[in-house]
Amino acid sequence: MAMKHRNLKGIVTATVIFTAICAPATAQTADSTDEKALLARLAEASAAEAPQLDRQLQAIWNRSGSPAMDFLLTRGRDALERGDTAAAIEHLTALTDHAPEFAEGWFLRATAYYTAGLYGPALSDLERALTINPNNYDAIFGLGTLLEAFGNPKLAFEAYGRALALNPHHEETIKAMDRLKPEVEGKAL
Template sequence: MRRRFFVLIAAAFTLAACGLGANARRPADPELDALFEQLASAPDDATAARVEAEIWQRWSDSGSPTVDILLERANAAKAAGDPELALRFLDQASELAPDYAEPWSRRANLAYEAHDYSGAITAIQETLKREPRHFGALTGLGIIYEEIGQDRPALEAFRAALAVHPHYEAARQGVRRLEPRVDGRDA
């Protein structure tokens, strides 16, 4: 009961704290910005999927071979069933590249898989500080909120993901699930 209370409190403040699209991130990347413009205006799912793949590729490249190797090792540790080792690699990557969002995004996934929702929310918040357009993190936030019974914040997170990536299917499904409950209840 106490843990659920903590998670609910964290959930209540996270949308406001991470701004769902504001604040600091890595220095401007004109190529990534152009990809996000293409993503927002993609005429169909197939075009959006191609642009999305390019964005994920850009996000996976930290610009540092050392950090990239640490992320690869974190993935290998996770695949081998050693989340603690994976977290240590992610910590090292974050220390070397403090403005890089991906170690935080991957940390959020590890926390979520361990059912540590407050840890996942905190890591998502850190991800969004560094990359407010991270539609995967926004969608993950929506999934967590939905799982803990916070339908309105979940819907807001899914909608924020769709504002960035209108063709992101996981966010679309979240909106379809929650709109009737949330908007219907408040009407």
């Protein structure tokens, strides 16, 4: 029963977060003018143009404004890539403690928590990341992934749709939507 209660609590929390990210974006991020222009171009880009626009957005989102915080982000990302989630969580916790308005730190720590199987903390960090930067389609994809893990394919599908609206060429999201489409929309007879 405790597990069902935790899942229900997670689903309710995820629903609240999802509702918040689907509302019009109002949070400000660094280089918001450039970000808005890049997001508009990405939404209309060809498959050939999309990777370059994605790299430019990632470059904006990965700049904290502090070399020390950028270093912690790099250390956390490197630890995660090595499979050392404990070290990743340590570095990224230091980052979020010292730069609480830096969305990418929260998003990457959410990824580390998810990798470690800690879905509650992952969801909490995604909420913070999306509050700061509601346009991060990778974080929205992560939310969809968590919603799937919580057994809510309909909300996951909606989250994936929001991510695709921002980046129509996000391959993982396209695959996730293709996988969930028959379950959510039903099968044609």
